[in-house]
Amino acid sequence: MNGTAALALAPLTRARDALYDLAGTMGQMGIVAARIVLRLVHVDLDGRELLRNLYKMGVKSLPIVVVTALFTGAIMVIQAAPIVQRYGAQGLLGWGAGFGTLREIGPLLTALMISGRVGANNTAELGTMTVTEQIDALRALAIDPVAFLVVPRFIAIVATLFFSTLYADALALFGAAYAGDALIGVEPMTFYNGLVSGLLGIGDVMNGLVKSVIFGIMIGLSSCHFGLSVTGGAPGVGRAVNATVVTSAAGIFVVDYLVSFLLG
Amino acid sequence: MIEIQNLSKSFGHPVLCDVSLVVPMGCLYGLIGPGASGKSVLLKMITGLMRPDTGSVSVDGQNVQALTDIELASFRLKFGMLFQNNALFDFMTVADNIAFPLRRMLEVPEAEIRQRVEERLRAVSLGGFGERAPSGLSGGQKKRVGVARATVTRAPIIFYDEPAAGLDPVTSQKIFDLLRDEQRRAKQTVIMVSSDIDRLLTVTDRIGMMYRGSLVFDGTTDEALHSEDARVKQFVHGLTEGPL
Numbered sequence: 001m002n003g004t005a006a007l008a009l010a011p012l013t014r015a016r017d018a019l020y021d022l023a024g025t026m027g028q029m030g031i032v033a034a035r036i037v038l039r040l041v042h043v044d045l046d047g048r049e050l051l052r053n054l055y056k057m058g059v060k061s062l063p064i065v066v067v068t069a070l071f072t073g074a075i076m077v078i079q080a081a082p083i084v085q086r087y088g089a090q091g092l093l094g095w096g097a098g099f100g101t102l103r104e105i106g107p108l109l110t111a112l113m114i115s116g117r118v119g120a121n122n123t124a125e126l127g128t129m130t131v132t133e134q135i136d137a138l139r140a141l142a143i144d145p146v147a148f149l150v151v152p153r154f155i156a157i158v159a160t161l162f163f164s165t166l167y168a169d170a171l172a173l174f175g176a177a178y179a180g181d182a183l184i185g186v187e188p189m190t191f192y193n194g195l196v197s198g199l200l201g202i203g204d205v206m207n208g209l210v211k212s213v214i215f216g217i218m219i220g221l222s223s224c225h226f227g228l229s230v231t232g233g234a235p236g237v238g239r240a241v242n243a244t245v246v247t248s249a250a251g252i253f254v255v256d257y258l259v260s261f262l263l264g
Numbered sequence: 265m266i267e268i269q270n271l272s273k274s275f276g277h278p279v280l281c282d283v284s285l286v287v288p289m290g291c292l293y294g295l296i297g298p299g300a301s302g303k304s305v306l307l308k309m310i311t312g313l314m315r316p317d318t319g320s321v322s323v324d325g326q327n328v329q330a331l332t333d334i335e336l337a338s339f340r341l342k343f344g345m346l347f348q349n350n351a352l353f354d355f356m357t358v359a360d361n362i363a364f365p366l367r368r369m370l371e372v373p374e375a376e377i378r379q380r381v382e383e384r385l386r387a388v389s390l391g392g393f394g395e396r397a398p399s400g401l402s403g404g405q406k407k408r409v410g411v412a413r414a415t416v417t418r419a420p421i422i423f424y425d426e427p428a429a430g431l432d433p434v435t436s437q438k439i440f441d442l443l444r445d446e447q448r449r450a451k452q453t454v455i456m457v458s459s460d461i462d463r464l465l466t467v468t469d470r471i472g473m474m475y476r477g478s479l480v481f482d483g484t485t486d487e488a489l490h491s492e493d494a495r496v497k498q499f500v501h502g503l504t505e506g507p508l
Contacts, residue, residue, distance in 0.1 A: 052355075128354070136313050137351035141365045142340040 025225070025247070032225045035146045036154050044144070045151040053156035057118045061160060062167075068113050069168035072105055073097060073175030074183075081184045090186045094194025097176040099204065106169040107208040108256060111215035114161050115248040119223040122153055123244040126227025127237035135228070150224045157223070158216035165212035169205070211259050215252050222247045265289050266310060266421070266453065271319035279305050280316070281477040287470075289324075292447050292454045294464045294485070296499060297474035298508060303457045304348055306474070307423045310455075311343050312336045323421070341369060344419040348426050348457075350410040352398040358385070359394030362413045370417060384412035387442060389435065403430035411439060415446060422447075424456045428463065436460060440467050461500060465489065473499060475508070 039045055076097050084093050126149065129135050138145045173195065180186035226240040226247070266287040273280040280302045287293045295303050308314040310321050312328045321328040323342065331339055344365075352361050362381045366372045372380070385391050388408035398406055407430055414422055427443060428436040440460075444467040447454045458464040465471070471488035473481040473496050481488065481496045488500055498506030 132349045133347040133351040134353055136308065137345070137347055137353075139313055140311055140340055140343060140345045140347075142337040142369055144337070 028229065029221045029225045032150070032228070033221055036151055036221075036224075039144075039147045039151045044147045045155070046148045049148060050152035050155060053152050054159060057114075057122075057153075057156045058160040058163065061114060061117055061164060064113055064117055065110060065164045065168050066171060068109055069106070069171035070175035072109055072168075073101065073172035073177075074179035076100055076105065076172075077176050077179040077183060084186070085184055090184075090190055091194050091197075093180050093184075093186050094177070094191040095197060095199045096194075097180075097191070098173060098195045098200045101172045101176070102169055102200070102204045102208045104208070104256075104260075106172055107165045107211040107215060108252065110165045110168045111161060111212065111219065111252050112249060114157070114164060114216075115219045115252065116245060118157055118160060119219040119244050119248050120241050122157065122220075122223040123227040123241050124237055126150075126153075126224060127230035127240045130228060130230045131233050131237060145228075150228070154220040154224060157220040158213060161212050161216035161219065162209065165209060169208065207263050210263065211256060214255055214259060218251045218255055219248045222251065265324065266455075267322045268306075268310070269320050269322075271306070271309060271316050271321065273302075273305060273309065273314065273316050278477050280309070283319070283474075283477075283479045285472060285479055285482060287453060287455060289453050290451045291469045292444065292456065292467060294468035294471045295455055295457045295474065296459075296461060296464065296471060298499070301474040302477045303474050304425055307345070307425060307455060307457065311340060311345065311423070341417075342419055342421050344414040344417055344422040346407075346410045346414040346422075346424045346427055348429075350398075350406045352406055352409055352413075354398055356398075357394065358390070358396050358398060358401070358409050361398065361409060362394075362416050365413065365417050380416055381412075384416050387415075388412045389438065404432070404435060407431060408435075408439065411443070415443075418450060419452075420450075421453045422455075424454065424458075426458055427456065428458060428460045437463055440464070443467070461502065465500070471500075 077093065080093060080096055084090060126135075129149070135145050135149075138148060177188045177191040180191050181188055223244045226244045230236045230240045232239070266285075268283055268285040271280050271283040272278070283302070283306065295306070297303055305314060309316055310323065310328065312321075312331060315329065323339070326339060328336075328339070352358075353364065356364065359381050362384055363377045366377045366380065381394065382391070385394055388411050390405060390408055390412070393401070393405070393409075398409065401409065407427065411424070411427055414424065424443065428439055431439060440463045443454070443456070446452065456464065456468065465485055465488070468485045471481065471483060471485050472479055473488070475495055481491060481493055483491070488496060491497055491500065494507050497503065498508050
């Protein structure tokens with residue numbers, strides 16, 4: 001092949017390589033998923049590690065979830081304010097904020113925050129353990145690193161995201177109600193009536209919660225996979241954390257689109 | 265007895281090339297060689313942490329490559345191992361690190377665990393350090409905690425990867441003497457990788473030298489000291505002139 005042809009084909013070659021990389025990553029994440037499922041079937045996990053991770057990932061994430069959720073609700077009211085005021089649709093503010101928060105904004109923003117805080121931290125921890133031979137040390141001590149480290153972290157991430165989403169939904173609606181009162185004079189009771197007027201149902205809550213579980217699985221798998229496959233010392237850990245954040249964020253949006261499409 | 269036959273491994277470039285070696289039971293075997301010559305990889309192959317491309321490893325008649333994951337788990341109860349980077353668990357205290365194999369592998373009663381951990385800490389001159397976090401220790405102290413963890417189960421086969429790295433000469437000699445005394449008392453089979461050749465040669469029964477993935481020497485400590493092989497001579501005596 002001459003130089004000109006190679007140059008012309010370069011974008012295709014890069015696209016092919018990127019596709020191979022993506023397929024490889026998906027395959028490896030599938031293997032991690034299969035190993036986790038196998039341990040879950042046999043209830044092979046470390047209880048103390050699970051509790052430690054639930055505390056570290058779930059409880060310690062509460063402040064960031066509170067701040068994100070309260071301001072998310074308030075931002076939704078600010079965006080809706082011109083329309084609500086122009087058409088005098090104060091009674092629909094509760095429904096609008098509830099619909100957007102429960103089905104989309106609550107699970108999505110909580111997942112992005114948890115991905116940045118918990119997913120990145122999980123990859124950094126597992127990656128450091130990999131490069132400092134702690135994973136090998138576990139295996140040398142006849143301890144299965146997947147059962148001891150990966151399964152408790154995976155469960156903790158999924159549980160953290162599920163409960164954080166529930167919490168964030170409630171707080172975002174609380175923030176929206178009081179922002180509506182403060183900014184455009186919609187009383188909290190009017191907001192509440194709009195919320196429970198019958199336009200919103202349990203299906204809207206479940207829609208968001210199903211998404212939160214799928215997002216949790218996505219973050220758990222990518223953060224554990226990239227953490228365990230670190231090579232190249234400290235710079236490798238940095239690359240793995242970056243890969244986790246990018247993959248999780250991109251994956252969350254793709255999965256969100258698919259789930260929204262399927263669940264309606 | 266550890267028996268290695270024609271072991272080869274490549275990570276894109278060859279790391280082990282046709283290595284054959286026998287380590288008799290109850291022997292303190294010193295493995296020496298320049299950096300990146302395959303010593304740590306060889307130790308990981310013996311414990312089944314890595315799979316060879318070709319060749320075989322057998323320990324007490326058990327072919328390591330033939331073991332399933334479940335069999336490997338029980339097979340590894342035979343080993344204690346000190347890693348080159350110590351591999352202490354960051355999220356545990358020093359005492360919990362040392363107690364970890366006893367709690368997880370052997371289910372020893374808690375009172376005995378505490379007593380054995382204290383005894384190990386005193387043996388490596390770290391009495392009173394049990395509640396500290398590994399991150400708060402110096403490199404040498406971490407190494408000693410690693411030695412304590414590797415020996416706490418009283419396993420019959422122990423591998424030490426650089427047990428004296430980062431230690432001052434006095435502590436280094438104490439650690440070598442301690443490991444030698446324990447090896448003799450418990451009749452352990454020990455493979456010790458160390459760059460501290462002078463001290464290593466005071467405790468070993470046999471020496472093997474790795475160079476570019478190959479075992480270029482295998483003999484008694486005395487034979488290593490008087491070897492005419494230019495590579496062994498240069499490395500053992502720390503000469504600047506030579507093929508290395």
